[in-house]
Amino acid sequence: MHDEHPILELIRRRTTVEHFDPQHSLDEAEIRDLVRDATRAPSSFNIQHWRFVAVREAGDRERLCEAAYGQAQVRDAAVTFIVLGDLEAVDSLPGIMEEAVRQGALPEGKAKAWVEMARKIYVDEAMARDEVIRSASLAAMTLMLAAEARGLAAGALSGFDAARVRREFGIGERYLPVMLLAVGSPLETTTSRMPRLDVDRVLAFDRWRS
Amino acid sequence: MHDEHPILELIRRRTTVEHFDPQHSLDEAEIRDLVRDATRAPSSFNIQHWRFVAVREAGDRERLCEAAYGQAQVRDAAVTFIVLGDLEAVDSLPGIMEEAVRQGALPEGKAKAWVEMARKIYVDEAMARDEVIRSASLAAMTLMLAAEARGLAAGALSGFDAARVRREFGIGERYLPVMLLAVGSPLETTTSRMPRLDVDRVLAFDRWRS
Numbered sequence: 001m002h003d004e005h006p007i008l009e010l011i012r013r014r015t016t017v018e019h020f021d022p023q024h025s026l027d028e029a030e031i032r033d034l035v036r037d038a039t040r041a042p043s044s045f046n047i048q049h050w051r052f053v054a055v056r057e058a059g060d061r062e063r064l065c066e067a068a069y070g071q072a073q074v075r076d077a078a079v080t081f082i083v084l085g086d087l088e089a090v091d092s093l094p095g096i097m098e099e100a101v102r103q104g105a106l107p108e109g110k111a112k113a114w115v116e117m118a119r120k121i122y123v124d125e126a127m128a129r130d131e132v133i134r135s136a137s138l139a140a141m142t143l144m145l146a147a148e149a150r151g152l153a154a155g156a157l158s159g160f161d162a163a164r165v166r167r168e169f170g171i172g173e174r175y176l177p178v179m180l181l182a183v184g185s186p187l188e189t190t191t192s193r194m195p196r197l198d199v200d201r202v203l204a205f206d207r208w209r210s
Numbered sequence: 211m212h213d214e215h216p217i218l219e220l221i222r223r224r225t226t227v228e229h230f231d232p233q234h235s236l237d238e239a240e241i242r243d244l245v246r247d248a249t250r251a252p253s254s255f256n257i258q259h260w261r262f263v264a265v266r267e268a269g270d271r272e273r274l275c276e277a278a279y280g281q282a283q284v285r286d287a288a289v290t291f292i293v294l295g296d297l298e299a300v301d302s303l304p305g306i307m308e309e310a311v312r313q314g315a316l317p318e319g320k321a322k323a324w325v326e327m328a329r330k331i332y333v334d335e336a337m338a339r340d341e342v343i344r345s346a347s348l349a350a351m352t353l354m355l356a357a358e359a360r361g362l363a364a365g366a367l368s369g370f371d372a373a374r375v376r377r378e379f380g381i382g383e384r385y386l387p388v389m390l391l392a393v394g395s396p397l398e399t400t401t402s403r404m405p406r407l408d409v410d411r412v413l414a415f416d417r418w419r420s
Binding site: 051 | 246
């Protein structure tokens with residue numbers, strides 16, 4: 001048994017925060033750093049379907065809060081990210097692959113094969129939609145942990161009026177709002193963590209049981 | 211500028227591994243520990259839609275590899291998780307809330323309100339489906355980082371024949387296969403990380419730009 005990596009303690013103590021210090025703010029550089037870390041998440045073919053709108057101004061946060069059925073964390077947190085998935089992100093893949101080849105991360109033949117394969121797969125719109133939800137969620141989880149690592153806290157919300165969010169924040173049909181992520185300085189010092197199901201309720205070995 | 215939490219270095223160096231040591235194995239206790247950490251991810255109403263099948267036996271890994279179009283990491287990694295989302299997970303919510311109240315994590319009134327709200331929301335099957343993809347992906351990202359923290363590596367795959375995976379591993383219609391996650395001991399020591407888009411390509415302040 002080796003010493004545990006400190007990330008495990010962080011994963012275990014992280015919790016969804018609903019009460020943020022409304023006086024606390026984050027500057028653009030801090031927000032960029034958080035998002036840069038979030039984009040280290042994996043995505044199929046490295047397409048990076050995730051997009052982020054950082055909502056910071058008081059008036060904007062108020063409007064976003066209303067579109068989130070009044071959930072106060074959206075109004076109070078320093079920033080709430082609208083995490084989007086780009087349904088046409090595959091169109092950026094040739095450029096992404098070109099850069100990967102240039103940096104020596106991928107041989108040219110493989111890069112070309114990936115672009116072709118991805119084009120064929122992403123013709124299926126339902127599949128593409130699932131894929132952007134997956135990618136955006138992987139990045140969102142990474143962002144939550146990156147926030148926690150900076151002494152901040154995060155609260156993810158999937159309950160919001162997507163049509164209204166689109167309208168109020170200039171988001172076209174090409175982008176799917178996947179979740180909101182309030183990030184800021186937590187007010188609670190002793191938030192109680194919600195218990196989880198016993199591991200054997202959610203895990204099976206070799207084959208599923210139903 | 212404070213000292214950086216070591217998770218940030220881990221997030222930045224993590225990469226999708228395709229080549230695993232086929233001699234390396236993980237025992238049931240190690241697999242349970244990984245999944246237990248993964249379930250610290252958040253989910254809407256704490257429903258915990260994620261389910262995991264840990265595929266470890268050589269013959270099973272071979273069958274899963276075939277269902278994943280021959281992607282060798284599924285055959286070679288110590289374990290490949292079939293990450294599922296339970297489309298009827300909301301039915302477990304009353305029990306989950308009861309336990310949360312018992313542990314003092316939530317007042318009884320709020321717990322009851324959550325159960326009622328969730329029941330209404332989850333009537334919408336398309337919404338429920340999106341929700342399980344989100345939850346399973348949040349847990350999968352946490353599992354990848356928990357693996358990395360243990361000196362292991364992970365590779366997520368969304369390309370597989372879901373119908374075949376269902377059939378071969380006893381997974382009924384109630385569960386949606388969301389991704390495969392190969393976890394084991396990496397063979398590469400100097401995997402090249404795929405470059406990411408510049409942060410300003412994926413981030414906008416205040417409102418989206420299209």
